[in-house]
Amino acid sequence: MLDTSNAMLTLAMLAAFALIIGGLWLFRAPGGNRVKAGLMVGAGLVTIFNVWINTLPLPPSP
Numbered sequence: 744m745l746d747t748s749n750a751m752l753t754l755a756m757l758a759a760f761a762l763i764i765g766g767l768w769l770f771r772a773p774g775g776n777r778v779k780a781g782l783m784v785g786a787g788l789v790t791i792f793n794v795w796i797n798t799l800p801l802p803p804s805p
Contacts, residue, residue: 752794752797752798755790755793755794756790756791756794758787758790759786759787759788759790759791759794760787761787762783762784762786762787762790763783763784763787763788765783766779766780766781766782766783766784766787767780767784769783770784
């Protein structure tokens, strides 16, 4: 189970970096759609935040 979770989090991080890099490339490209580029970067940042939240250790139970 733990290996599957780690693999999914790794795939999510790779997808997030791909979204951010693609969004920055699209933002810089001549004639590129800046709204779509901004949404891609935003989606990548949200995915990174979600992975970070899911990897935080659980607090000890009382």
